[in-house]
Amino acid sequence: MPVAHCYVVGSPIRHSRSPLIHRLFAEQFGYALRYDRREVQPGTLGTAVAEFQQQGVRGINVTIPLKEEACSLANRRSARAQAAGAANVLTFEADGSIEADNTDGLGMVRDLEAHGIALPGRRVMMLGAGGAARGVVPALLDAGVAGIVVVNRTAAKAASLVEAFAGYGAVSAHDPATPCASACELLVNATSAGLTSTTPPPVPPGAADADTVCYDLVYASGETAFLAWARDAGIRRRIDGLGMLVEQAAAAFERWHGLRPETAPVISALRERL
Ligand code: NDP
Numbered sequence: 571m572p573v574a575h576c577y578v579v580g581s582p583i584r585h586s587r588s589p590l591i592h593r594l595f596a597e598q599f600g601y602a603l604r605y606d607r608r609e610v611q612p613g614t615l616g617t618a619v620a621e622f623q624q625q626g627v628r629g630i631n632v633t634i635p636l637k638e639e640a641c642s643l644a645n646r647r648s649a650r651a652q653a654a655g656a657a658n659v660l661t662f663e664a665d666g667s668i669e670a671d672n673t674d675g676l677g678m679v680r681d682l683e684a685h686g687i688a689l690p691g692r693r694v695m696m697l698g699a700g701g702a703a704r705g706v707v708p709a710l711l712d713a714g715v716a717g718i719v720v721v722n723r724t725a726a727k728a729a730s731l732v733e734a735f736a737g738y739g740a741v742s743a744h745d746p747a748t749p750c751a752s753a754c755e756l757l758v759n760a761t762s763a764g765l766t767s768t769t770p771p772p773v774p775p776g777a778a779d780a781d782t783v784c785y786d787l788v789y790a791s792g793e794t795a796f797l798a799w800a801r802d803a804g805i806r807r808r809i810d811g812l813g814m815l816v817e818q819a820a821a822a823f824e825r826w827h828g829l830r831p832e833t834a835p836v837i838s839a840l841r842e843r844l
Pocket of ligand 1: 698722723
């Protein structure tokens with residue numbers, strides 16, 4: 571059997587855990603896979619992709635800051651990549667065409683399901699309005715949440731996200747300093763605040779109570795800044811983004827190789843190595 575070859579690209583890329591995740595998936599099936607990292611600077615993804623296609627690479631995962639560029643250079647886009655305007659998965663087809671997908675939102679929805687959290691009818695607040703938020707919003711709406719309130723430091727970016735998803739469902743913006751009339755049921759941190767510091771993103775007063783589920787896209791070896799805030803606020807259910815990372819990778823693996831890997835053992839293996 572020929573060895574399938576895939577890459578993860580972005581900048582910086584050396585800390586990416588994707589090669590390990592995909593290797594652990596491949597081991598579940600005794601599948602022959604080579605998966606490498608490549609540092610790619612913004613504006614140069616097209617050149618790298620042409621090289622990959624020449625080498626017969628099956629597909630690439632795309633991370634910060636190339637997700638928008640990846641989406642725009644594809645010939646075809648899945649509905650969720652189109653909605654997000656950003657792609658984390660490119661698939662190189664035998665006819666030379668490129669398909670873009672965004673599995674970040676699906677990854678989060680599957681991880682929430684794995685934690686036993688039912689999404690239909692939930693009232694959601696999303697902190698952040700960047701590329702990750704754009705991937706997650708359509709997936710949550712597809713999963714049947716009642717509505718999403720977007721809170722972002724830069725109001726114009728929240729307004730632009732709300733406008734982009736106006737046709738998809740109930741999405742509105744809320745100012746970070748304005749108190750909320752009632753607590754939401756799912757509070758998602760899709761900001762990069764707390765990624766490299768211990769300061770969580772600002773949460774509007776009254777946005778959460780003890781029954782709110784807090785989900786952080788960030789993950790860390792210990793507790794993230796946002797989940798530490800949630801613990802201090804008396805919130806019981808707190809989940810970090812490691813499961814989402816593995817689930818979005820599983821969706822890419824299935825797209826490329828036609829095999830659906832078990833994610834729970836890979837999440838545990840990664841947790842041990844964080
Ligand atoms: P972007 O750079 O596109 O967006 C960053 C967002 O964070 C913006 O909304 C920005 O607000 C906000 N922000 C940054 N710093 C602060 C701060 N100090 N206080 C308040 N808000 C702040 O990043 P992405 O959307 O691509 O990624 C967001 C996070 O999600 C990252 O931490 C990333 O690692 C994580 N992620 C995790 C995944 C997983 O699988 N677990 C998958 C994808 C992303 P403003 O508009 O005002 O600048």
